[in-house]
Amino acid sequence: MSGPAGGRATSIPLMGRDEEPTVFELSSTGRRAWSFRTTGVPEWPEDELVPAGHRRDEPVPLAEVSERDLVAHFTRLSHRQYSVDLGAYPLGSCTMKYNPKLCDDVAAMAGLANVHPAAPVATIQGWLELLVELGESLCAITGMHSATLQPPAGAAGELTGLLLMRAWHRDHGEDATRRRVIIPDSAHGTNPASVTLGGYEVTTVPSDDRGCVDVAALRERLDTDVAGIMLTNPNTLGLFEEDILEIARSVHEVGGLLYYDGANLNAILGVTRPGDMGFDIVHMNLHKTFAVPHGGGGPGAGPVAVSERLARYLPGPCPVRLADGTFGWHAPDRSIGRVHSWHGNALALARAASYIVANGGDGLQQVSEVAVLNANWLRHRLRGVYDVPFDRPNMHEVVFSATNLKKARGLRAVDVAKRLLEEGFHAPTVYFPLIVDEALMVEPTETESPETVAALADAMERIAQDSADAAHDAPRTTPVGRVDEARAARQLIPTFDARRSGGAD
Amino acid sequence: MSGPAGGRATSIPLMGRDEEPTVFELSSTGRRAWSFRTTGVPEWPEDELVPAGHRRDEPVPLAEVSERDLVAHFTRLSHRQYSVDLGAYPLGSCTMKYNPKLCDDVAAMAGLANVHPAAPVATIQGWLELLVELGESLCAITGMHSATLQPPAGAAGELTGLLLMRAWHRDHGEDATRRRVIIPDSAHGTNPASVTLGGYEVTTVPSDDRGCVDVAALRERLDTDVAGIMLTNPNTLGLFEEDILEIARSVHEVGGLLYYDGANLNAILGVTRPGDMGFDIVHMNLHKTFAVPHGGGGPGAGPVAVSERLARYLPGPCPVRLADGTFGWHAPDRSIGRVHSWHGNALALARAASYIVANGGDGLQQVSEVAVLNANWLRHRLRGVYDVPFDRPNMHEVVFSATNLKKARGLRAVDVAKRLLEEGFHAPTVYFPLIVDEALMVEPTETESPETVAALADAMERIAQDSADAAHDAPRTTPVGRVDEARAARQLIPTFDARRSGGAD
Amino acid sequence: MPSYVPHTDADIAAMLAFCGLSSIDELWETIPSALRLAGGLDIAPGLSEPDTLARFERLGAANRACGPDLVCFAGAGAYDHEIPSAIRRLANRTEFVTAYTPYQPEVAQGVLQALFEYQTLVARLTGLEVANASLYDGASACVEAVNLAVAAAGRSTVWVSRGVHPTWRETMRTFAAGTGHDLVDVDLVDGTTAWPAGGEPAALLVQYPNHLGCVEDLAAARAVADAHGAMLLVAVDPVAAGMLRSAGDFGADVAVGEGQPFGTPLSFGGPYLGLFACRLEHVRRLPGRLVGETVDADGRRAYVTTLRTREQDIRREKASSNVCTNQTLIAVTCAIQLAWLGTGGLRELARRCARGARYARDGLLALDGVEPVATAPTIREFAVRPPVDSATVVDRMLEEGFLAGVPLDESVGAGDGLLVAVTERRTRDEIDAYVAAVERVIK
Amino acid sequence: MPSYVPHTDADIAAMLAFCGLSSIDELWETIPSALRLAGGLDIAPGLSEPDTLARFERLGAANRACGPDLVCFAGAGAYDHEIPSAIRRLANRTEFVTAYTPYQPEVAQGVLQALFEYQTLVARLTGLEVANASLYDGASACVEAVNLAVAAAGRSTVWVSRGVHPTWRETMRTFAAGTGHDLVDVDLVDGTTAWPAGGEPAALLVQYPNHLGCVEDLAAARAVADAHGAMLLVAVDPVAAGMLRSAGDFGADVAVGEGQPFGTPLSFGGPYLGLFACRLEHVRRLPGRLVGETVDADGRRAYVTTLRTREQDIRREKASSNVCTNQTLIAVTCAIQLAWLGTGGLRELARRCARGARYARDGLLALDGVEPVATAPTIREFAVRPPVDSATVVDRMLEEGFLAGVPLDESVGAGDGLLVAVTERRTRDEIDAYVAAVERVIK
Ligand SMILES: Cc1ncc(COP(=O)(O)O)c(C=O)c1O
Numbered sequence A, B: 001m002s003g004p005a006g007g008r009a010t011s012i013p014l015m016g017r018d019e020e021p022t023v024f025e026l027s028s029t030g031r032r033a034w035s036f037r038t039t040g041v042p043e044w045p046e047d048e049l050v051p052a053g054h055r056r057d058e059p060v061p062l063a064e065v066s067e068r069d070l071v072a073h074f075t076r077l078s079h080r081q082y083s084v085d086l087g088a089y090p091l092g093s094c095t096m097k098y099n100p101k102l103c104d105d106v107a108a109m110a111g112l113a114n115v116h117p118a119a120p121v122a123t124i125q126g127w128l129e130l131l132v133e134l135g136e137s138l139c140a141i142t143g144m145h146s147a148t149l150q151p152p153a154g155a156a157g158e159l160t161g162l163l164l165m166r167a168w169h170r171d172h173g174e175d176a177t178r179r180r181v182i183i184p185d186s187a188h189g190t191n192p193a194s195v196t197l198g199g200y201e202v203t204t205v206p207s208d209d210r211g212c213v214d215v216a217a218l219r220e221r222l223d224t225d226v227a228g229i230m231l232t233n234p235n236t237l238g239l240f241e242e243d244i245l246e247i248a249r250s251v252h253e254v255g256g257l258l259y260y261d262g263a264n265l266n267a268i269l270g271v272t273r274p275g276d277m278g279f280d281i282v283h284m285n286l287h288k289t290f291a292v293p294h295g296g297g298g299p300g301a302g303p304v305a306v307s308e309r310l311a312r313y314l315p316g317p318c319p320v321r322l323a324d325g326t327f328g329w330h331a332p333d334r335s336i337g338r339v340h341s342w343h344g345n346a347l348a349l350a351r352a353a354s355y356i357v358a359n360g361g362d363g364l365q366q367v368s369e370v371a372v373l374n375a376n377w378l379r380h381r382l383r384g385v386y387d388v389p390f391d392r393p394n395m396h397e398v399v400f401s402a403t404n405l406k407k408a409r410g411l412r413a414v415d416v417a418k419r420l421l422e423e424g425f426h427a428p429t430v431y432f433p434l435i436v437d438e439a440l441m442v443e444p445t446e447t448e449s450p451e452t453v454a455a456l457a458d459a460m461e462r463i464a465q466d467s468a469d470a471a472h473d474a475p476r477t478t479p480v481g482r483v484d485e486a487r488a489a490r491q492l493i494p495t496f497d498a499r500r501s502g503g504a505d
Numbered sequence C, D: 001m002p003s004y005v006p007h008t009d010a011d012i013a014a015m016l017a018f019c020g021l022s023s024i025d026e027l028w029e030t031i032p033s034a035l036r037l038a039g040g041l042d043i044a045p046g047l048s049e050p051d052t053l054a055r056f057e058r059l060g061a062a063n064r065a066c067g068p069d070l071v072c073f074a075g076a077g078a079y080d081h082e083i084p085s086a087i088r089r090l091a092n093r094t095e096f097v098t099a100y101t102p103y104q105p106e107v108a109q110g111v112l113q114a115l116f117e118y119q120t121l122v123a124r125l126t127g128l129e130v131a132n133a134s135l136y137d138g139a140s141a142c143v144e145a146v147n148l149a150v151a152a153a154g155r156s157t158v159w160v161s162r163g164v165h166p167t168w169r170e171t172m173r174t175f176a177a178g179t180g181h182d183l184v185d186v187d188l189v190d191g192t193t194a195w196p197a198g199g200e201p202a203a204l205l206v207q208y209p210n211h212l213g214c215v216e217d218l219a220a221a222r223a224v225a226d227a228h229g230a231m232l233l234v235a236v237d238p239v240a241a242g243m244l245r246s247a248g249d250f251g252a253d254v255a256v257g258e259g260q261p262f263g264t265p266l267s268f269g270g271p272y273l274g275l276f277a278c279r280l281e282h283v284r285r286l287p288g289r290l291v292g293e294t295v296d297a298d299g300r301r302a303y304v305t306t307l308r309t310r311e312q313d314i315r316r317e318k319a320s321s322n323v324c325t326n327q328t329l330i331a332v333t334c335a336i337q338l339a340w341l342g343t344g345g346l347r348e349l350a351r352r353c354a355r356g357a358r359y360a361r362d363g364l365l366a367l368d369g370v371e372p373v374a375t376a377p378t379i380r381e382f383a384v385r386p387p388v389d390s391a392t393v394v395d396r397m398l399e400e401g402f403l404a405g406v407p408l409d410e411s412v413g414a415g416d417g418l419l420v421a422v423t424e425r426r427t428r429d430e431i432d433a434y435v436a437a438v439e440r441v442i443k
């Protein structure tokens, strides 16, 4: 099955391993790229346009470059950047799948892109229909009742969800008493951070030896001061929480709500639904499961879907289908209020909507089937090479550990990661989840062919046999060698200007 | 003036120096990327659609890849390719200038791109207007009377011009007697090749010690059997033919016509015009002077403009402005006939038209001023480092020679070229024009900043001091090392299938 | 339907066999059978790519997008600026678009350096020392500014001018339900904020120019803040910044803003870009990602996300913010557009907007019955009070081919009014036609 | 106006000084003053980028482009096929777009490998052993095929079927004025070529399917060619090739064609793509560039343009052709689209076109007074004879929202007729509406 270099970024140095100067170093006084349309608007002296005390003396010093140099600079920068379109990106928890180009075309459509967010309802019927249908699809996928599309990312969705939780408890007279939110020790860092911002305290529940929530330990922590629990399922170990129905029952029994972190939704499309598991609130990372490209760290979109009883708390205004077949806005009666300047990351939502339409229900189910198959294949292929702390049927990702290699030869997870960069693959997520030592969290996703997954496994196997010394120097073929992260923090240079002044701190 | 790495492609190996497999090696039976719209057109059995003896048994074996692998493959290939947008490309005679992105938008406009070439005149008024105005601008630039936009490249323009010459002589009863076309020994290879295809014999005229046409030698070759002469001006040494008026007079005296190879037009926009010099026929390479991007070797566009007396021979149909202000087609009465399937490389013409409109007459003149300034600066900067066979005021390009380095240390022009690749620049044109030993023909173009030109000069100076050994191994930082060209010809592998059968020949 | 899954049936069979499984269903053995969804998703089967595109084209056509047929005079934090061809193409380069967060700096120098340049440009624009690598939008930037101020001051009251964008204020209020911060609305008087005398605010938040387009007196705000030992948080319009003294210049501690005007289309409101800059002393409380310069093993310049201990993945419940995925691509776009504008272009842009706004304002105010909402000086946006209510004006103007502006939200406390923005794209002819149309519709 | 020249006045002054010059004018000292253009070019001053774009948008709007408002049933060598998003984006990658001819293979592997794959795909499509790296268009490919055949045979007469595209034939005739080749038109009888008996042709050129859409009998053509010791040159429709036995299979020596259908929009006729493939024995007469596989200094696979001694820059007046700049980017686009289609997709594409054509043909022929131009079998394009002249039909159909087809050129010798092409984009509803509209306009 192992084909030639499937999915590896074999792209190479066009040129010497030089630094790319900053745009400020390329700048030269008087150069310009800009040009504006001719408007015929009359001139005004600047001092009639700006009140005296507020007028700048000097223009803001930005950069002065020709269009040619601007284009070359950012094109060269793009050549110093790995991306899904160059090769496999098996970053666990991140679902770095291929983003169909068709969605780019949708996001670029003038009829969608050139619409003002405050435009009257009569002029935005297409957008409202798109959003309503997306919300309906997301509810069908998660088994929930209604959704808000406002949250611009997963973490924003989490906080929105926690505020929904709060609003619920407040309406039940328990705002003051419900102080705690339970999260597993394997949880993603945004979960505890959001809990704090939601005004709650974090109670951690440990994982058991199967890698799942320790149900007994959970029960110990449950009481009427618990506002709710936040879970991912499959969890960050890529394992399905088998006791989820039991967990849901226990949490609901004490009056708590269940929050579903949808970062791992790519595993279960058409297979099982958070709503059926008993979750009350679900966020989705459309930039993971629904092919919104990550953009180097964003923008994403983090819609939140809720069960019927929580629908009245959703942020408003919500796009809705009206009785006459047209579309409008609706403010839920007990809304927590807006969580975004406008209606969320609309063009990202449009991308996800088109991805769902193109795949359809059948296609989405196939997505999860193959995502899970790829990850299980990888576990079977690499068990024995790497430690597999929880060697049981996994979902869309699998967590390996380099402890065996560390013991044997001092090879750490970070070394494996850097060596993989040399081999033409992006590194897996390392040192997460925190409960696994020397964790290597691998998520191949369904868009990588069997050949690519095999090539990744081959590379990981080769690396596992490497000398620690070789790995310490890795990566050697990348635009820069191993980066000194400690120095960046010690001698902070957050801007080019700080650089010139020799660094801050 | 030397800034940091201006214009150098500092992009580097993202990954190891691996081969990129061919799309055939990435192929796997049954995979697919395609999808077609739903049409509702009824099915038909294939044997009713295709006559029996002509039906294929097996589908054409192309490749079978997923969209994901397709995208990754060609994206990776793009990372193995130098381009103007990555850095300077000082290929003499090629005018590899920056192509404004605005022209890309013009070429992508649906109102231009989705027009059928055989559509009725009423539906193509915009295109006709565009073409008519482009023709007028090109005539204004060259000082000619009218133009055809059909030739799809410079060489096609040359042949078109020679056929115009032929048609003229035929109409003057001299088709049989005028057998020869004179070209200088410095001419580009397309000139003699076109002369042959035009049914003429090549007579070569030598250059004198100024690098210009040897006028005395020319006179010796002139007679009534001469159909015409083909010249570039500035010539391929980057020098202005100072005796051009004298040359024109002599050629016209014997009844010959003058053909202007417009490859070097970038030097003279708004400064001087071939029409004023006495030329009868001019081709232009819009992909050189008018910023049509080269596309890795094409498409270009090679319009031909002529003096009034030759207008009636132009290929038809010609787009024309009609008396009522609308636009139509016109077939010149003595037309040589079509030279293209349709109307030329129309979208390339649209790019050039928008480039001319955006720059305007004033902007175009500035183009030539700075193109010539950059090239003269370079000559001053590098004289003494490299031989300058004709060290006098040059136009937009300058021809150096590595003979001094070859003598001193065995460093040849090709070594300099390969070393420059390592330094982040594309190489100059080498071994052309043929009359200069170890020629290095450098054309910085006007879009390269002074810093970039200086950085190029610095690199060329460093290289000139290199050991020949170091240069022999160059380039070492490129996607592949020095390529074995001889082997490619000796053991011909023109397709992947030939490869599998072990190579042809 | 298109399939983005490469696996053929044979591939699947071979992989299953390798795993010792005989069917896909066996992959789900750890999922309780009660939870197995029978019969698949209740979502229509997939459509081919052309069919999908046709469907979204139809949705797009069901909108009335801004353009020649609906000339845009609406702003209120979302502006119809020119996006040059070069910027669109660069920002759409797939290496930027399909990259992840730069967790592995050795293969992410492209995004990291672009963000470093972005941070520098935003710092210069705001006159502050450090900027983060982006927040979600203007609203989230305000939320984070307040969080930073409260954490720094150890006091939880923040005075928020009613001149701050209404949806930003609403968003702050939503999130204050979690943090418990006490947000006090401060009224406008004739267009600018009238700060109260007493109280113990941790910070003042003011918009510059404010939601009515009026230029707030930042020197006065700084003085009020100083009087209370409070921080000054300023929401800046980054376009007007091309002509205005910077927030930093007036002593702001934090500057936030909406970066949409630089290279991002109206986009029905997102993805946009939360600008966030502050004084260096607050850097350890900075929300979101920060890129810093460092070196690689060979001493070559390199960039990396830094001071990561502020962030949620390390600090967890003690993080300065929960932001993880941010708006990197929009920040990169902003950097490219700001570099394209450059020193001279930004000033020219601001001037052109201001001239257009002045010309339109003069035209509108010359109409019978149209009054200014406030008399404080405005730059590129302004509010007028038409004789009929402004929502009606907007509706009627649609038929005239104009998106006339945004009706003022009640919460601003300035009464009814129409907020009008004029960008550098608006020609004199368009403005003249617009004023003439307003004249017709208010009759 | 925008300036694409980076140089500031200060830059220019410094560079002039370095050259010992004091003004730009001194750069022109070698140009006789009589030739110096006084007062600059007679071309309007430059426009800003947005103004330029607006001007070309206006020109575009002055056309009636194919789309929902003008549904395209025209073909004749220029077809309205689907172009998938992925292909457009890949083919527009700036590394391909702004690269030059791969003169330095070490930094041009991207274009070279893409061309190598293109050559392989074209060879497979035509059933021949070698394909070049592109020619200008279908017409130039025919011209070069004739040149190759004449050079190989040492005879200068070529029989050209009237079923070859009329503009291609006209172009061949234009260039024959230079080469002196003797092109003999061969008539069609009921839609296919009726080869003459006598004569000494160097080659036969036939189109497959031909201009009327009819499938020519290539076996017969090969037999005629063999009888004269002539070469068989076949102009293939590369889409129909998805269902038809290949030209190579029938013993063609050279196959040419128009590659536009694979990823290139209608483009008002260009840039298109001349396909050219031949048997290996003719490779040293191949026009244009050829890419071959080789190795680099370390033995790694690499690609390079090869057999360069055929080419004009080396062989000069003895070159096999004068082609230099060709259509590389369109060839790369074609390769990407062919790889996207793949084995199954090309066949499906051909089938879909053929089904649509059959459905439309049946519909048209059922109309009163509409006759077939020929009865020979057609695949994806066909000609009908309407009761009113076909140019009138086309004009009237514009009002109905259709580009109805292309009127037959006289030179085909088949009388008046309307050539109709149906691509995979045409829905049943569109075809039904088209037929109904034709019925109306011929009444
Ligand atoms: C498990 C999990 N939860 C939450 C998040 C946060 O989502 P976002 O980055 O969209 O804010 C992530 C993202 O990495 C995640 O992996």
Ligand SMILES: Cc1ncc(COP(=O)(O)O)c(C=O)c1O
Binding pocket: B093, B094, B153, B154, B155, B156, B188, B190, B191, B232, B236, B261, B263, B264, B285, B300, B302, D323, D324, D325
């Ligand atoms: C001097 C000269 N003449 C003619 C040509 C031929 O033009 P084209 O490549 O467009 O056919 C060139 C192109 O390289 C050239 O440099």
